[in-house]
Structures are given as structure tokens and as C-alpha cells.
Amino acid sequence: MNENLIDIYIMGEHHQVPDSLTILQALEYAGYRLTRGVGCRGGFCGACATVYRVNGDYHLKFALACQTRVEPNMQLAMIPFFPAHRPRYRLSELKGTAQEVLDIYPELLRCYGCNTCTKSCPQDIDVLGYVSALLRGEIALAADISFDCIMCGLCVSRCPAELVKHHAALLCRRLYGSRLAPRSTHLAQRIAEIRSGKFKAELEQLKNMDRKQLQELYAAREVEPEE
Amino acid sequence: MSYPSPLEELVRRVNQTREQRLKQSFPRLGAEEKQTLLKKFHPDYRADSFAELEVGPNAGERAPKELVRVLEGDSPVSDGSLGFGEFEYETDVLVIGGGGAGCAAAITADDAGARVIIATKLRLGDANTMMAQGGIQAADKENDSPAIHYLDVIGGGHFTNIPELVEALVTDAPEAIQWLENLGVIFDKNPDGSMKTIHGGGTSRRRMHTCRDYTGAEIMRTLRDEVKSRQGITVLEFSPAVELLTTPEGEAAGAILLNLNLNRYLRIKAKTVIITTGGSGRLHYQGFPTSNHYGATGDGLVLAYRAGARLAFIDTMQYHPTGVAFPQQIVGQLVTEKVRSLGAQLVNRNGEQFVFPLETRDVVASAIIRECQEGRGVKTPAGVDGVWLDTPMIEVLKGPGTVKRELPAMVRQFARFGIELDKEPILVYPTLHYQNGGVAIDAMCHTSVRYLLVAGEASGGVHGRNRLMGNSLLDVIVFGRRAGREGAQLAKERTGSFFPGLEHLSRWRQLLRERKGTGVSVSPVLLPDYTRKPGNRIGGQGVGEV
Ligand SMILES: Cc1cc2nc3c(=O)[nH]c(=O)nc-3n(C[C@H](O)[C@H](O)[C@H](O)COP(=O)(O)OP(=O)(O)OC[C@H]3O[C@@H](n4cnc5c(N)ncnc54)[C@H](O)[C@@H]3O)c2cc1C
Ligand code: SF4
Ligand code: SF4
Numbered sequence: 001m002n003e004n005l006i007d008i009y010i011m012g013e014h015h016q017v018p019d020s021l022t023i024l025q026a027l028e029y030a031g032y033r034l035t036r037g038v039g040c041r042g043g044f045c046g047a048c049a050t051v052y053r054v055n056g057d058y059h060l061k062f063a064l065a066c067q068t069r070v071e072p073n074m075q076l077a078m079i080p081f082f083p084a085h086r087p088r089y090r091l092s093e094l095k096g097t098a099q100e101v102l103d104i105y106p107e108l109l110r111c112y113g114c115n116t117c118t119k120s121c122p123q124d125i126d127v128l129g130y131v132s133a134l135l136r137g138e139i140a141l142a143a144d145i146s147f148d149c150i151m152c153g154l155c156v157s158r159c160p161a162e163l164v165k166h167h168a169a170l171l172c173r174r175l176y177g178s179r180l181a182p183r184s185t186h187l188a189q190r191i192a193e194i195r196s197g198k199f200k201a202e203l204e205q206l207k208n209m210d211r212k213q214l215q216e217l218y219a220a221r222e223v224e225p226e227e
Numbered sequence: 228m229s230y231p232s233p234l235e236e237l238v239r240r241v242n243q244t245r246e247q248r249l250k251q252s253f254p255r256l257g258a259e260e261k262q263t264l265l266k267k268f269h270p271d272y273r274a275d276s277f278a279e280l281e282v283g284p285n286a287g288e289r290a291p292k293e294l295v296r297v298l299e300g301d302s303p304v305s306d307g308s309l310g311f312g313e314f315e316y317e318t319d320v321l322v323i324g325g326g327g328a329g330c331a332a333a334i335t336a337d338d339a340g341a342r343v344i345i346a347t348k349l350r351l352g353d354a355n356t357m358m359a360q361g362g363i364q365a366a367d368k369e370n371d372s373p374a375i376h377y378l379d380v381i382g383g384g385h386f387t388n389i390p391e392l393v394e395a396l397v398t399d400a401p402e403a404i405q406w407l408e409n410l411g412v413i414f415d416k417n418p419d420g421s422m423k424t425i426h427g428g429g430t431s432r433r434r435m436h437t438c439r440d441y442t443g444a445e446i447m448r449t450l451r452d453e454v455k456s457r458q459g460i461t462v463l464e465f466s467p468a469v470e471l472l473t474t475p476e477g478e479a480a481g482a483i484l485l486n487l488n489l490n491r492y493l494r495i496k497a498k499t500v501i502i503t504t505g506g507s508g509r510l511h512y513q514g515f516p517t518s519n520h521y522g523a524t525g526d527g528l529v530l531a532y533r534a535g536a537r538l539a540f541i542d543t544m545q546y547h548p549t550g551v552a553f554p555q556q557i558v559g560q561l562v563t564e565k566v567r568s569l570g571a572q573l574v575n576r577n578g579e580q581f582v583f584p585l586e587t588r589d590v591v592a593s594a595i596i597r598e599c600q601e602g603r604g605v606k607t608p609a610g611v612d613g614v615w616l617d618t619p620m621i622e623v624l625k626g627p628g629t630v631k632r633e634l635p636a637m638v639r640q641f642a643r644f645g646i647e648l649d650k651e652p653i654l655v656y657p658t659l660h661y662q663n664g665g666v667a668i669d670a671m672c673h674t675s676v677r678y679l680l681v682a683g684e685a686s687g688g689v690h691g692r693n694r695l696m697g698n699s700l701l702d703v704i705v706f707g708r709r710a711g712r713e714g715a716q717l718a719k720e721r722t723g724s725f726f727p728g729l730e731h732l733s734r735w736r737q738l739l740r741e742r743k744g745t746g747v748s749v750s751p752v753l754l755p756d757y758t759r760k761p762g763n764r765i766g767g768q769g770v771g772e773v
Contacts, residue, residue: 020555020556020609021556022556022557025556025757028757028758028759029758029759030759031758031759032758033754033756033757033758035349035465035487035488035754036465038349038521039349039350039353039357039520039521040353040354040355040357040358040520040521041520041521041560042358042518042520042557042560042561043560043636043639043640044357044358044441044443044444044636045350045352045353045357045358045444045520047349047350047353067556067557067640067643068643069556069644086452086455088456088458089456090456091410091411091453091456123639124639143413147413147439147441147445148439148441148635148636148639150444151448170448170449170452171452173411173413173445173449174410174411174449174452175411176411176413177408177410177411177412177413177414177449178408178409178410178411181408181413181414181416181420182416182418182419182420183420184367184416184420184421184422185420185421186367186368186369186421186422187367187401187404187405187408187422188405190366190367190368190401191367191401191402191405194373194398194401194402199372199373199374199398202372202374203373203374203377203394203397203398206374206377206378206381206390207390207391207393207394208390211386214378214381214382214386215258215382215386217378218378218381218382218386219258221375221378221379221382221431222431223431224370224426224431224432224433226426226433226570
């Protein structure tokens with residue numbers, strides 16, 4: 001590993017770390033054995049939300065520690081947990097209207113439209129875009145725009161209106177998936193066929209085949225062409 | 228161009244041969260050719276990386292050395308650490324592990340009226356399930372059937388899978404998809420509502436269902452939200468199980484958890500225990516980097532084994548052929564198989580194809596290792612081996628914009644390091660990805676220990692010696708639900724009084740002393756240690772000196 005050491009500051013403490021590391025690796029290199037602020041290590045779970053500044057620059061920056069390389073003079077802190085409320089509701093009791101989402105999260109109407117959330121999203125999601133879509137009653141659009149949300153909460157930590165919008169977006173997606181998306185007739189049909197026992201005999205036969213028979217069948221499989 | 232100059236030259240070679248390769252389809256290997264390739268190059272066949280178990284139900288069988296070490300480990304708790312009859316919690320069903328299988332089990336047990344506790348290591352959903360990108364299989368199209376799916380699964384597993392488990396997997400599959408959809412999972416669909424499905428390695432029908440390239444995340448965040456909305460489910464985060472509790476008769480009866488925030492033990496009495504702790508990539512078998520989440524340390528296998536449960540297929544791991552080999556910061560992280568499903572070819576240093584891209588994973592991984600060992604691979608500046616995955620080819624085959632549309636998570640991941648997937652090929656090398664085996668189960672998730680059920684990646688038998696992409700997310704939902712239902716039912720039937728204790732641990736310790744002497748390690752591992760110390764892997768993903 002190349003050892004070009006740079007200065008960084010972890011919660012104010014000075015450390016020298018190789019510049020080839022991610023923020024997460026740098027924390028570990030410095031000696032932190034983490035239980036908070038680390039999850040999948042692949043950019044999917046949102047556990048390692050990190051805030052930093054670079055000395056001499058007033059801008060606040062946001063990143064996922066596992067996906068971002070360290071830079072010289074970084075002043076960093078993790079935000080592994082940010083209080084976010086999730087009101088009690090049961091999806092099964094909802095119909096799928098925007099009004100229902102707003103009844104559950106009425107505070108969304110307080111959005112100032114300041115767009116700070118969008119600037120703080122490490123996934124480059126148009127956060128204000130999905131909040132606005134929801135406020136206009138467009139659940140499908142809100143679900144679509146927010147799809148890549150990893151629920152890290154950074155947008156919540158920065159919101160002057162204190163809005164927990166990533167939870168509202170999750171509700172939109174769940175409503176879209178369960179209520180609004182067009183249903184698949186082939187899926188329903190297959191389930192009915194299975195329940196009626198249509199494939200039982202064939203499966204029973206396969207289960208009782210010896211290896212050689214299976215091998216032959218497998219080798220003779222017809223493979224559906226690509227589109 | 229974002230590659231350092233020695234690599235840049237090689238990228239050009241890939242670009243130059245693209246047009247010609249578009250016209251070639253690399254032939255699939257025959258059964259015998261596959262076997263020869265596997266025996267020569269697959270890590271499962273590297274005999275010196277395995278050891279024989281001497282203690283426990285699988286004594287005499289082989290497993291990777293790193294796994295043997297933790298299976299034959301000692302518990303962190305002392306036999307006397309259980310104050311008499313004192314439990315912080317009592318419940319019907321205790322689910323250990325809050326990933327996909329755990330949440331599916333908890334929801335289903337709650338539906339059946341059981342009181343449920345989920346104990347999990349980090350946060351709910353910090354799990355391999357969250358990371359799955361590629362998709363989930365189910366035979367729900369007209370040209371497909373559970374029987375065709377069955378044959379693909381068992382052929383993929385080299386005909387070693389347990390037939391009853393495969394039957395359950397393929398039969399419950401369409402219903403599992405519908406269950407997820409009813410909970411709000413958004414699958415990729417055509418305007419008429421039919422599912423958009425694609426091929427995966429080893430499939431004979433296009434039956435891979437996707438949620439863009441966030442399939443696992445979409446499933447996991449939905450399940451997590453559903454768990455949170457149920458009052459009958461208590462979630463204990465940062466509380467991994469470190470030992471099971473058993474009755475004097477050897478039946479499961481609860482667990483001891485370690486609260487990681489307070490470093491304090493918690494005792495839970497439960498009528499049934501469901502282990503859903505997932506895989507073990509973070510044990511870094513043979514020094515491989517891994518695609519797995521931080522807590523994938525095989526704990527469930529350790530807990531179950533000490534309590535007397537038999538394991539199955541623990542001598543085989545899945546090395547995903549396409550882990551990132553460059554940039555160094557994300558070495559080992561996964562490049563989803565969907566990239567090959569969409570048409571990207573694998574290309575060696577000379578710009579030539581060397582394997583049909585959608586052979587089963589073990590075959591593709593072996594072919595990549597062969598290219599590198601025989602000098603047709605590429606070495607990165609950090610000394611990591613790799614071959615090219617020709618992502619720009621997707622744009623040529625499926626039209627400009629396809630890469631950005633179909634692979635947003637990956638585009639984002641590489642863009643952070645200045646690599647444009649739709650314009651430049653990427654470097655890949657096999658990464659430790661999936662634990663093919665685990666605790667032996669039957670079709671209702673029973674183990675050889677009464678009242679102990681196992682589901683998901685912690686179980687063994689469903690996939691035999693090799694799992695196909697998209698069958699694990701499916702396994703997690705199908706068997707998670709089965710375990711939940713069965714766990715609730717068993718809890719209902721367990722009406723007599725019972726006394727959880729640690730007798731199994733006293734017996735285990737005696738065996739360890741007799742067979743292994745002193746110097747065994749403490750397990751479960753809970754979390755890997757990547758701090759800078761001699762012998763540790765720096766950065767977790769790097770090819771440290773292990
Ligand atoms: C990067 C990646 C991509 C993948 N892509 C696909 C794909 O496209 N399609 C597919 O089908 N499969 C895919 N897989 C495989 C699939 O995601 C996993 O096998 C599956 O999700 C495992 O689910 P699980 O619930 O069994 O385990 P997990 O989802 O890993 O959950 C296990 C949980 O148990 C917890 N735990 C561990 N130890 C303890 C303990 N001692 N006490 C309490 N809790 C504990 C963990 O923290 C975790 O939360 C992928 C895997 C990875 C890593
Ligand atoms: S929308 Fe908010 S919670 Fe979601 S990824 Fe962006 S910052 Fe994180
Ligand atoms: S930060 Fe808050 S107030 Fe500002 S636009 Fe976003 S949601 Fe609205």
C-alpha cells in the first residue's frame with residue numbers, strides 16, 4: 001500500500017493517514033474500532049453518514065465514509081444516528097392517496113423550499129424535488145425521484161423545517177408498490193396454478209431423479225434467448 | 228480518462244476489440260471442461276486452506292481454516308453468568324439477526340399471533356440483504372415453471388442441493404414476490420404491469436426480477452419499515468447473540484445477547500429461536516476481500532454448532548467473479564452480475580474474451596483466476612490482479628443511456644472515483660461473496676436441535692455447492708416466512724415450563740479441553756478488527772498481509 005501520509009482531524013483530533021484510504025478506512029487506520037457509523041461498507045445502508053469541512057474552506061460537506069477518499073486537512077465527524085420520527089401506521093390500512101401521507105406527516109407542509117436537503121444528499125437525489133412532488137399529490141413521482149435513498153438522514157439533519165422526509169418518501173414508495181403500480185396478471189395466474197397443484201407431479205418426479213438423469217435433463221435445457 | 232497511464236494503454240486495447248467481439252459469442256463449457264477448470268483454479272479446491280473439524284456434530288469434516296477456528300472456539304460467557312431464573316426479556320419467538328430472513332420471519336410470526344423479539348448486531352437492516360443489487364428469481368412467466376426453475380437451481384448447485392429444499396424454494400417463489408409487492412416493494416415492470424425480467428448466471432429463462440439495481444435495499448427498507456409498524460415485534464439493535472440458551476434436554480430456549488453500547492449481557496428466554504444471522508465473508512477466507520457487510524462473521528453457525536446443530540456444505544464458499552479490483556478504496560465490493568446480464572463481456576489483457584459471461588459463478592470466477600495466474604490478467608498499481616469487464620458494451624448493445632438507467636448505484640459508486648462506466652471498462656477479480664452452506668435444515672427450517680430454526684444465508688442445503696444469483700434473496704423470503712410460521716406454531720405448542728441454561732456450554736468446554744487443549748479462540752467474532760496492528764488488514768478491503 002502506498003504510504004503518502006496526509007493530515008486529517010477526526011472530531012478535532014489530529015491523525016496522519018495514507019491518502020489512498022476512504023474516510024472509514026482512515027478512522028480504522030487511526031485506531032477506531034467502530035460499532036456505530038459503519039454498516040454495509042458498500043454504500044447501501046446509510047450508516048456512515050459523515051460531515052466535514054476542509055480547513056480554510058467554510059463550506060460544510062457531506063459524504064458516505066465508506067465511499068469517499070480522505071483529503072488533506074479534512075475536519076470530520078460521523079453522524080451515525082439522527083433522531084427521526086416515524087409515526088405509527090399500518091400500510092394495510094391505507095389506500096394510497098397523497099392526502100394519507102400528508103395526514104401522517106402534516107409537517108411536510110412547512111417546507112420552505114430552501115433546497116438545503118438536496119445539497120446535503122450523498123446520493124445526489126433531488127430531495128426537494130420529491131418533497132415537492134409529494135406536496136403536489138404526485139406519489140408516483142415522489143417514489144421515482146426518491147428511489148435511490150439510502151435513508152442516511154443527512155437531509156434531515158440539515159432541514160430548517162425539521163422534516164423527516166426520507167420516511168415520508170419511503171411511505172410513498174410503499175404505497176406506489178402496493179397500491180398504485182399496475183399489477184402483473186402472470187404473477188397472480190402462476191400463484192393460482194401452484195395452489196391448484198399443477199406442478200406437483202412434475203416436481204415430485206424431478207425430486208426422485210438420480211444425478212445422471214438430472215444431468216442429462218440439465219444439459220438438454222433450452223435457454224431462452226436474450227431479448 | 229481516469230486510469231493511471233499503464234492501465235490506459237490496456238483500456239485502449241479493450242476499446243479496439245469491442246466491435247469485433249460484438250459479433251462473437253464465447254461457447255459455453257461442457258460438464259467435463261467445467262470440472263477441470265474448477266479443480267484447477269477454484270479456491271474451494273485449494274486443499275491447504277482447509278482443516279478438519281475435531282469437535283462437534285461435524286467432526287471429521289473439512290471446512291476453511293478460518294471457519295474451523297471459530298467453530299471450535301470458546302464462548303465469551305462463563306457457565307455461571309446466568310443468574311438463576313433471571314431474564315431481561317421473555318418471548319415466544321426470538322429472531323437472531325435483523326436482515327431479510329430475520330424480518331420476514333418476524334413479520335410472519337407476528338401475523339401468526341406470536342410475541343416476537345428481533346435481536347440484531349448493528350442497526351436493523353445492516354445486512355447483506357441491503358446490499359443485493361442484481362435481483363430475485365421466481366418462475367412466474369408463461370414460458371417458465373417451478374420445474375424449470377428447479378432444474379436450474381439444482382444444476383447450478385452441481386446436483387448436490389437437498390431436493391425438498393429446492394422444491395420449497397421454487398414452489399413458494401411467486402407467492403414470495405407477491406408478498407413483497409403487497410408490502411410495497413416496487414419491482415421493475417412494463418406499462419401493462421407485467422414484470423420486466425432478465426437472465427442471471429445459470430438461468431434458462433429470464434426470471435430475474437429487479438428493483439433497478441437496489442433490489443436488496445428496496446426489499447430490506449420495506450421489510451424494516453413493516454417491522455417498525457408492528458407493536459408485537461420488539462427490536463433490540465446493537466445486541467448480537469453470543470451464546471444460545473438450552474434446556475437440560477438440549478432444546479433451544481433463548482439466548483444471551485451482548486449490548487454493544489453498554490458492553491452488558493442480556494438474557495432472553497424464548498420458546499423458539501430462529502437464527503437468521505447471514506453469512507461470513509468478514510472471516511476473509513484465504514485472505515480474499517469480501518462484498519459482505521461489516522457484521523458478516525458467521526456467528527449463527529458458531530452459536531448453533533455449540534448448541535449441537537449439524538452443519539452442511541460448510542466446505543464451499545461462493546467467490547463472486549466480479550469484485551472491484553480498481554480503484555483500491557473499494558476493492559472487493561461487488562459489481563453486480565446484472566452487468567453481465569445486460570451484455571458486458573469479460574476481457575483479458577489482450578482484449579480477448581475467455582469465458583461465456585453467464586456461466587455459473589464458480590466457473591466464471593475460476594476462469595478469471597486462470598487468466599491472471601497464466602499471465603493474461605492486468606495488475607493494478609497497488610498490485611491487485613484483475614480482468615476487464617466491458618461495461619461500455621452495454622451501451623452499444625442496448626442503446627445509449629442504458630448503463631445510467633439500469634445501474635444507477637454502480638454508476639454513482641464509480642463516478643465517486645472518476646470512472647465513467649458507460650465509457651470505460653472496469654477491472655474486476657473474484658471476491659468472497661456467499662456462504663453456500665450453513666446450518667442443516669429441513670423444508671420447515673428445523674435443525675437437529677429442537678425449537679431451533681434457521682433461515683437464509685445461515686442455513687445450508689438449499690443451494691448445494693453453488694448458489695445462483697437471485698436465489699438467495701428468494702431463499703431469504705421463502706424460508707424466512709416458513710421459519711416465522713413454524714416458529715410461531717412451535718411456540719404455541721410448547722406449553723410446559725422449561726428452564727433455559729448453559730449445560731451445553733459446560734459439555735462443549737469439556738470436549739474442547741479434551742480434543743483441542745488450551746489456546747482456542749473466543750467466538751463468535753461479532754465484528755472484524757481493521758485497526759492498524761501487525762497482521763490486520765488495513766482498510767478492511769485491501770489485500771493486507773493476512
Ligand atoms: C453485495 C451483495 C450483493 C448480493 N446480491 C444478490 C442478488 O442480487 N440476488 C440475490 O439473490 N442475492 C444476493 N446477495 C446475497 C443475499 O443478499 C444474501 O445472501 C441474503 O440477503 C442474506 O440474507 P440473510 O437475511 O440470511 O442475512 P443478512 O441479510 O446478512 O442478515 C443477517 C443479519 O444478522 C445480523 N447478525 C449477524 N450476527 C449476529 C449475531 N451474533 N446476533 C444478532 N444478529 C446478528 C447481521 O448484522 C445482519 O443484520 C448479495 C449479497 C451481497 C453481499
Ligand atoms: S434523501 Fe436524505 S436520507 Fe435519503 S440518501 Fe439523500 S440525504 Fe440520505
Ligand atoms: S431542507 Fe427542509 S425546508 Fe429546505 S427544501 Fe428541504 S425539506 Fe424543505
